[in-house]
Structure formats: C-alpha cells, structure tokens
Amino acid sequence: MIGIISDIHGNHVALEAVLARLDAMGISEIICLGDVGGYYCEINECCETLQNRKIWTLMGNHDWYLAKNESCPRSNSVNVCLDYQRGIISDANLQWLSSLKPQALYGKLSIVHGGWLDPLDEYMIPGTEYFSGIDGHFFASGHTHVPCIWTGDSKSYCNPGSVGQPRDGDPKASFAVFDGNMFTLHRTDYDIARIQDKMKNAGFTPYFYENLATGSRIGGKIDSLKGLS
Template sequence: MRIALFSDIHANLPALEACFKSIEAQMPDAIYCLGDLVGYNIWPNEVINEIRKRCIPTIAGNYDQGIGLLSDECGCAYKTDVERDMGKISIAYTNTLVRPDERRYLRTLPAHIKLEFQLNNDKLNLLLVHGSPRKINEYLFEDRNEKSLLRIMEQADADILCFGHTHKPYHRVLPTAPTETPRYRHAINTGSVGKPKDNNPKGCYVMLTINAESSISNKHAIQVDFVRFEYDVEKAAKAIEESPLPDAYAEMLRKGF
C-alpha cells in the first residue's frame, strides 16, 4: 500500500494545488492530511474546500483548532515578541476570513487517525497526529532525545508515527530495548506543503509504502519518500503583501524558513 501524507498547508492555495497535481501523478492507494489547513495566507476557505471535495481524511492542526473555536490563540510557540505580534495579526485576519460552514468543519476534525495492519503475524500500527500523540501543538524536532521519542511512541502504541507541525521533514528509525526479537519504530515528519521551514521553498509531502513483507522486526520494512514540488511561490507571497498580513510571511515563503 502506498499512502500519501501531507500537512501544514496554511491557507496557501497555489501550493496545495501543486501538491495535489504531484500526488495524483504518484497514484497512491490512500491520502491523509495531518492538519493546519489555515493561517498565514489568504485562502483558508479555498484550501478547506479543496480537501473536503476530495473527501480526504484529515486531522486537526493547532491552527485549525484555534480557528474552529473562534479563538485568538493558535497554540504556536513563538520565540520573540515580534513573532508573537505577527501571529496575533495572522489569527485575527484568518478569523475574519473563515466562513461559518468552514469553521464548523475545522471544529469537528478528529485529533488523530489510527490504522492497524496485520502483516506476517505482526500487528503494525500507523498513527497520524499533528504535533504529537500527547498534545496537538507539541513539537517533535529531529534532534529529540531518542529515549523520549521512543517513550512517546510506545505509550501511543505506534509502530509508525506520522506528524507535522515543525514544517521540517525527517525520518528516524528507533530500535527498542535489546531483546531476542528486535523491534523497530518509525518517526516521520511530513514537512509542510505551504510553509516550509527547512530553507527550501518547495512544498513537501511523504509517500509511505507498506508492503506485504513489512514487519516490525525489519528496520527497512517500510519505504519513506519525501517528495518536493515546485509551486508559484511568488503568487502566494504577493497575496500576503497585498493583505493585512505581515510582509515577513511573504519573505519566509520565498526563502523557505
């Protein structure tokens, strides 16, 4: 089974359209969205409805949760007062844009999606979250302590944990404590479709392949491909500059940070 996983569109319609074009060319067996459809750009309703009309199973991101609840807080961990002030402008502006029906959709998105595979006498659990299994806005960065990340996955009973939120893609294979039968868990950050932060302005999503031979005792049991795609960055950046949103968000798109 080939599964396309994407997240963190953040109201960037040109990026989402290019993402769908790329995904359709890959012909996956299933598609899932890991949240944060809105915020930081001008097309929240359009992004929501592009996903809805394709009937893509979607979980709530922290920004979706904030807007769904008509809150002035998105649960983002801003590092400076300047970032916090820009964030307040973004969520306030997004709240003025999102229509009642689209807001209801955001408010009813599930917190996670869990899929259980039965392969080779193994049970293989795939868990989709936005931030972490513990908290919608917890950041699981690539340099997270291995014991901490493994504990989070064990507590959630996740053999494969897929998430977004940091906007920085990675795949880590985590061996469990030594036993007679080895066991491996996979932590996968899907990156960001519409607001990359890894110094690459191209959008990103994941193609996850689970095959008939996949096993929790094989560290190479699954295939994880990070797909980067080009989109009209300048169109998305200029849309920001022509809106009440801070111009700094446009420059972030251009530079991928």
C-alpha cells in the first residue's frame, strides 16, 4: 500500500493531519507528487517533515519557482506568497527542493507533477486518447488540486487532489492510496483556523487564506476537471 499526496503548498497543519490519517491506516510508504512550496507560510516545516519521514518527493512548479528564483507568469498572488517563502526558507531546504525531479517511475507507478507532455506545469485531463501513446499501466499526477480516478484500456490514473489547498469545493485535505492494482481517494478534516491564524500572524490579509474554508482557489473560484479543459 502506498499513500499518495500532492500540492501541500506550505500548509503544514494539513500535512500533519493527512500523515496522521495515513499512519492510522497503517500506510508507511508515502510519495509526494510535488508543490511542497507556494501559498502558505510553513515551507520549512513541510520540507523538514517530508525529509525526516523519508517521503519520496517530486518537484512541482511552485518548487521550481523557488529553486530557480523565478516568478509565476499567471498570478501575482502566487508571487506574493513565493516572495514570503524565499525570505524564510532555509538554505538546506532550498537545496533539497532544487534536487527534486518533476517526473519518475516509482515501482509500477509512472508519476509526474503536472502531466506527461509537461511534467511541471500541464493541467491535464485523463482519457483514452491522452494515455494511448504513453507507456505503462498505472499513472498519478497532481497540480490541478482536483482529485479524480480514471480507468480505460488497461490503464489507470489518479490525481490525489491537494493536501494544502483543495479547490473542488470540499475544504478537507485530500490524498490517495494505491494498493498495487487500484487507487482510492480519501479526505480528512484538519484545523483550518490554525493555518489561517498562522497566515495572519505572518502578515497576510484574509484574501490569501479565507479560501481554505470553502475549498477553493485564492479569490474563491472552485475548479473541476471540466473547467480545466
């Protein structure tokens, strides 16, 4: 059994809750599909927890922005959060983020952060045509923050959704489990007010964290796979 997490985005409160749930399920092998950084104020705590627990981790686009000292071309809100994280991240944690890769084969799982056409930054929608030219049978990626499972033509795909910033209208932290043949999706409550207080104390206005209570993007938009097409 493998726990699959993604898109933590500096929300260590949510990460703690998901890991506690995985521990309670007896799942000790866990992989992360990237985006440890971005958005919320506990980047060091998230990096250190993943390293201390030896959780195998991919690089996400937000991690790449931090590692390469680049800006996000799509969102000023993202860049405000990245600038904050650049000011507090330790050298050791930045070096660790810089060492990550956006794509890998983990056992029988083909994993990327975004998609197989662009491992870092593709908002992909699974389907028979998409996977027809891609080798393998089991696939997982993050990036969309929308959990889903798709199967077809002897192939199976899972997006575990987001630990730290769900966007599908459900504020519970999301993750998945792979038993070697099948994916299952799971949600767990966490103390949203606690990370909101931490963001407030770090100097952020409610605009940057009120969305956590509604399971949406910053600004309030709720995403779906259809909306990403």
